[in-house]
Amino acid sequence: GEDVEQSLFLSVREGDSSVINCTYTDSSSTYLYWYKQEPGAGLQLLTYIFSNMDMKQDQRLTVLLNKKDKHLSLRIADTQTGDSAIYFCAETRNTGFQKLVFGTGTRLLVSP
Amino acid sequence: DTGVSQDPRHKITKRGQNVTFRCDPISEHNRLYWYRQTLGQGPEFLTYFQNEAQLEKSRLLSDRFSAERPKGSFSTLEIQRTEQGDSAMYLCASSSQGEGTDTQYFGPGTRLTVL
Numbered sequence: 001g002e003d004v005e006q007s008l009f010l011s012v013r014e015g016d017s018s019v020i021n022c023t024y025t026d027s028s029s030t031y032l033y034w035y036k037q038e039p040g041a042g043l044q045l046l047t048y049i050f051s052n053m054d055m056k057q058d059q060r061l062t063v064l065l066n067k068k069d070k071h072l073s074l075r076i077a078d079t080q081t082g083d084s085a086i087y088f089c090a091e092t093r094n095t096g097f098q099k100l101v102f103g104t105g106t107r108l109l110v111s112p
Numbered sequence: 113d114t115g116v117s118q119d120p121r122h123k124i125t126k127r128g129q130n131v132t133f134r135c136d137p138i139s140e141h142n143r144l145y146w147y148r149q150t151l152g153q154g155p156e157f158l159t160y161f162q163n164e165a166q167l168e169k170s171r172l173l174s175d176r177f178s179a180e181r182p183k184g185s186f187s188t189l190e191i192q193r194t195e196q197g198d199s200a201m202y203l204c205a206s207s208s209q210g211e212g213t214d215t216q217y218f219g220p221g222t223r224l225t226v227l
Binding site (some may be wrong): 005031033035040041042043044045048050088090095096097098099100101102103105108 | 143145147152154156157160162167168175214216217220221223
């Protein structure tokens with residue numbers, strides 16, 4: 001299909017790990033991105049992974065990429081209440097420039 | 113701070129009025145993008161500029177919408193004869209073609225409410 005898919009909601013307790021999953025569509029995507037959006041705000045770039053990588057770690061964030069299944073995940077270690085937000089994955093459609101195609105977002109709720 | 117800025121942050125207008133939004137990209141970013149985000153959805157691409165040239169427009173961008181980037185720096189997005197369906201968050205992003213990843217950095221958005 002044409003849609004980038006994400007589960008809508010995830011609830012975790014503070015200190016636990018969170019795993020947010022994404023299924024993308026374009027096997028030729030060069031980069032895949034994770035953005036964070038807090039209420040009423042714009043999108044904050046969290047991290048990205050190049051398509052020839054399987055994993056990327058950046059402090060508390062770990063991105064896993066399974067190209068065969070077109071599956072991307074974001075793991076947040078030691079989740080904090082400040083991590084509560086909506087998380088978007090985005091694939092790139094290379095049409096002479098990198099057009100971002102976003103999923104519908106996963107709302108992460110972290111409870112104390 | 114040298115991030116992407118947008119003005120205004122909020123706009124309430126009556127149906128049929130014209131509105132204009134402004135985006136100032138990160139300095140020296142030659143690529144600029146507009147996206148629209150409706151409630152509960154991810155952002156959707158509207159249009160793309162490389163320097164002052166508008167190189168792609170989504171079919172979402174009806175003829176009531178026009179975007180400009182006259183000097184290759186700031187950009188404006190105008191909506192004429194607004195409709196209630198235009199209510200959304202309008203996001204601007206910029207990137208540098210010279211940077212290997214061409215990563216897009218977003219502004220805070222302009223939330224439009226059409227009554």
